[in-house]
Amino acid sequence: MNLAALQGDFRGWLVEASEHAARRIGPAARPGLSVYQNNYRTQLVTCLAETLGHTHAWLGDEAFLAASIAHIDAVPPHAWTLDVYPAGFAETLARLYPGDAEVSELAALEWALSRAFTAPDAAPMPLTDLAAVDWDTAVLRFAPSLQILPATTNAAAIWSALAAGETPPAAALLPEAAALLVWRQDFAPTFRTIDAVEEQAIALCAAGQDFTALCASLAEALGEEPGMARAAALLGKWIGDGLIIGAAPPSTAA
Amino acid sequence: MNAPVPTFSGYGLGLRREHYRNFLETAIDVDFVEVISENFMVDGGRPRDILRRVRERHPVALHGVSMSIGSADGLDRAYLERLKALVDEIEPLFVSDHLSWSRFEGFNSHDLLPLPYTAEALDVVCANIGLAQDVLGRAMLVENPSSYVAFDGSTMSEWAFIDAMCQRTGCHLLLDVNNIHVSAVNHGFDPVVYLDGIPGARVRQVHLAGHSQGEDMLIDTHDSPVPTSVWTLYEHAMSRLGPVATMIERDDAIPPLEELLAELNTARRIGTAARRKAAA
Numbered sequence: 001m002n003l004a005a006l007q008g009d010f011r012g013w014l015v016e017a018s019e020h021a022a023r024r025i026g027p028a029a030r031p032g033l034s035v036y037q038n039n040y041r042t043q044l045v046t047c048l049a050e051t052l053g054h055t056h057a058w059l060g061d062e063a064f065l066a067a068s069i070a071h072i073d074a075v076p077p078h079a080w081t082l083d084v085y086p087a088g089f090a091e092t093l094a095r096l097y098p099g100d101a102e103v104s105e106l107a108a109l110e111w112a113l114s115r116a117f118t119a120p121d122a123a124p125m126p127l128t129d130l131a132a133v134d135w136d137t138a139v140l141r142f143a144p145s146l147q148i149l150p151a152t153t154n155a156a157a158i159w160s161a162l163a164a165g166e167t168p169p170a171a172a173l174l175p176e177a178a179a180l181l182v183w184r185q186d187f188a189p190t191f192r193t194i195d196a197v198e199e200q201a202i203a204l205c206a207a208g209q210d211f212t213a214l215c216a217s218l219a220e221a222l223g224e225e226p227g228m229a230r231a232a233a234l235l236g237k238w239i240g241d242g243l244i245i246g247a248a249p250p251s252t253a254a
Numbered sequence: 255m256n257a258p259v260p261t262f263s264g265y266g267l268g269l270r271r272e273h274y275r276n277f278l279e280t281a282i283d284v285d286f287v288e289v290i291s292e293n294f295m296v297d298g299g300r301p302r303d304i305l306r307r308v309r310e311r312h313p314v315a316l317h318g319v320s321m322s323i324g325s326a327d328g329l330d331r332a333y334l335e336r337l338k339a340l341v342d343e344i345e346p347l348f349v350s351d352h353l354s355w356s357r358f359e360g361f362n363s364h365d366l367l368p369l370p371y372t373a374e375a376l377d378v379v380c381a382n383i384g385l386a387q388d389v390l391g392r393a394m395l396v397e398n399p400s401s402y403v404a405f406d407g408s409t410m411s412e413w414a415f416i417d418a419m420c421q422r423t424g425c426h427l428l429l430d431v432n433n434i435h436v437s438a439v440n441h442g443f444d445p446v447v448y449l450d451g452i453p454g455a456r457v458r459q460v461h462l463a464g465h466s467q468g469e470d471m472l473i474d475t476h477d478s479p480v481p482t483s484v485w486t487l488y489e490h491a492m493s494r495l496g497p498v499a500t501m502i503e504r505d506d507a508i509p510p511l512e513e514l515l516a517e518l519n520t521a522r523r524i525g526t527a528a529r530r531k532a533a534a
Contacts, residue, residue, distance in 0.1 A: 001407060002326075002374060003324075003326040003369075003370070003372070003374055003375050003378055004326040004327065004358075006370060006405070006407075007325070007326050007355060007358040007367075008358065008359070010358075010363075010367060011358055011359075011361045011363070014363055015361070025403070025405075026403075026405060026406045026407075028404065028406060029403040029404070029405070031402070031469075031470040031471065032368075032401070032402030032403035032404075032440070032471065033402075033403060035402040035468065035471070035473065036363075036365060036367065036402060036403070039365050040363055040364075040365055043364055043365065044364075076361055077361070077362045077363070077364055078360050078361060078362055079362060080292070080320045080330055080332075080333040080357070080362060081292055081295070081320065082292075082364045083292075083296070085364075117299050117300070118296035118297055118298065118299040118301060119297055119298060119299060120297040120298045121297075121298035121299070121302075122298075144297075184299065187299055187300040187303065
């Protein structure tokens with residue numbers, strides 16, 4: 001057996017526990033093969049549990065382990081780093097718990113916070129730079145850690161309670177759909193709930209529209225005066241949160 | 255072929271999350287620290303900041319677990335480029351990874367899987383090490399694995415394979431003494447024959463660790479103090495190696511730093527005595 005065939009059989013043993021593959025690897029190998037399969041599965045279960053600790057706590061040991069096994073069977077790891085293995089776990093949970101949307105939303109929030117933890121560094125724009133900005137043409141640049149997640153449940157409140165060591169609230173649907181804004185402040189991942197207006201405003205800026213276009217969009221949605229006031233309030237909030245890393249005309253906005 | 259890696263004689267610890275604060279806030283009596291490369295091959299955030307600050311205080315060795323030197327379908331170029339960026343920033347003492355494979359055709363086991371010791375596997379390993387060394391612009395250290403499977407198709411011993419690998423690629427060795435002991439027990443070979451069979455002059459670093467007794471074999475768990483069997487083998491190794499960097503490698507059940515420093519002092523005592531005795 002050449003090396004590629006042996007490595008293919010090893011993969012078959014680890015992923016599918018293929019007895020045919022184990023026999024081809026060799027009869028003397030069987031006791032050791034079990035060690036490797038145990039290591040493979042244990043490591044993936046541990047990775048999911050450590051990255052998604054609050055989802056684990058919410059579901060309980062038995063249900064989280066069952067979900068982990070379902071995910072491991074469906075999605076073998078492919079990337080060079082184990083850190084990204086939890087990437088699709090929220091989708092697996094959405095399939096396993098179709099009537100309990102808070103489960104997958106909690107997992108998606110934890111995964112987004114994990115991604116924000118190691119997102120590229122970018123210094124927030126200093127307040128002293130604000131005066132020099134030409135706001136007619138400025139395009140806002142957001143921190144690379146910024147992510148927006150849909151929110152239909154109180155998963156954020158569940159996360160906050162679990163993080164504080166408190167009893168989490170019962171799962172509930174939000175009165176109206178919202179979104180979660182996730183990013184990193186200095187070295188600490190953080191999030192807050194945002195409404196549809198702010199979500200659309202961020203999407204518009206992230207698409208490369210300038211601040212004038214943002215103001216026009218908000219004026220159209222909310223009326224001239226409230227729209228201008230909301231634009232100013234959003235800008236102040238984003239700067240205070242450390243979300244803005246630059247504001248410059250399109251030709252200089254990298 | 256890249257220039258040989260200079261020798262470094264000293265005693266160090268693997269830097270683990272539980273001890274970040276100790277290393278950042280106090281003077282720790284180690285000659286170097288080793289970090290798991292992949293933990294810091296991230297875009298940004300706290301991990302890179304911690305490594306930069308530790309590097310200001312100590313020489314750092316980069317120890318990888320994901321290069322997959324034995325992959326039949328070659329190395330992951332994106333992985334190599336990311337590792338090179340870290341190497342260029344940290345300027346490490348050593349860059350090492352394992353004589354094993356993890357990845358095959360888009361699947362990554364995230365485990366150090368064993369290789370058959372054949373001429374074909376040697377060609378694959380040497381080609382991959384050659385590519386890695388070209389991209390990194392420096393010679394690597396390759397660590398001998400612990401293993402739980404031996405293949406009927408192997409045509410040479412692990413130590414003969416390692417000797418040929420070093421000759422063909424110019425790579426150096428990271429000698430894991432615990433791995434030799436674990437594999438020797440699991441596969442029934444004499445660890446002293448192994449030590450005598452590898453090219454000692456190529457060894458730049460030594461790992462010391464503990465293991466556990468599994469159902470049918472020893473398991474390389476790194477979750478306990480270095481046992482007597484490994485200290486004995488280390489003493490023999492140090493009597494025949496040149497200047498090397500010795501390190502305690504604890505990956506699980508991490509004890510207080512003081513315990514690891516005490517264990518490192520045992521390594522210092524045994525290593526120094528063995529070298530002195532060999533020179534006499």
